Structures are given as structure tokens and as C-alpha cells.
Amino acid sequence: MGEALEEFGDEPVKGLDRDTTLRGLAGPDADNMPGELAEELPRAMDAMADTAKGFAAMLPALREMGRDRRRTLEKML
Numbered sequence: 909m910g911e912a913l914e915e916f917g918d919e920p921v922k923g924l925d926r927d928t929t930l931r932g933l934a935g936p937d938a939d940n941m942p943g944e945l946a947e948e949l950p951r952a953m954d955a956m957a958d959t960a961k962g963f964a965a966m967l968p969a970l971r972e973m974g975r976d977r978r979r980t981l982e983k984m985l
Contacts, residue, residue: 931938 925932931941934941
């Protein structure tokens with residue numbers, strides 16, 4: 909990887925060892941992390957799919973709103 913952790917955020921990361929891993933950050937429950945992720949991943953994926961479906965359903969209305977705004981702005985100019 910090679911980059912300093914500070915390069916990934918707006919603020920410097922104080923008190924965090926450069927070689928810190930996610931497992932290290934997770935603390936004593938890190939051993940449970942793979943199982944918990946495997947258990948929760950399908951639910952998270954379903955939620956993301958539902959969100960994508962919601963955006964897809966809104967897309968025609970958003971496009972029409974954009975066209976309306978464009979027409980309004982063109983009349984103003």
C-alpha cells in the first residue's frame with residue numbers, strides 16, 4: 909500500500925499505528941468479524957438492491973424535473 913493513513917482523510921490520524929489492520933481496530937471481537945460479515949452481507953446486499961430499485965423508479969420523475977428546471981431557466985435568460 910505505501911500511502912500514509914493521513915492521505916485518506918481531511919485530518920491527520922493521531923495515535924494510530926501505520927500498520928494497524930481492521931482486525932486490530934475491531935478489538936477483542938475481531939475473531940467474530942468474518943462470521944458476522946458473512947451473516948449480515950446478504951441483508952446488506954438486499955438493502956442496496958432495494959435502494960437501487962427505488963432510485964430507478966424515481967429516475968423518470970427526476971428527468972422530468974430537470975427538463976422543467978431547464979425550461980424555466982431558459983425562459984429567464
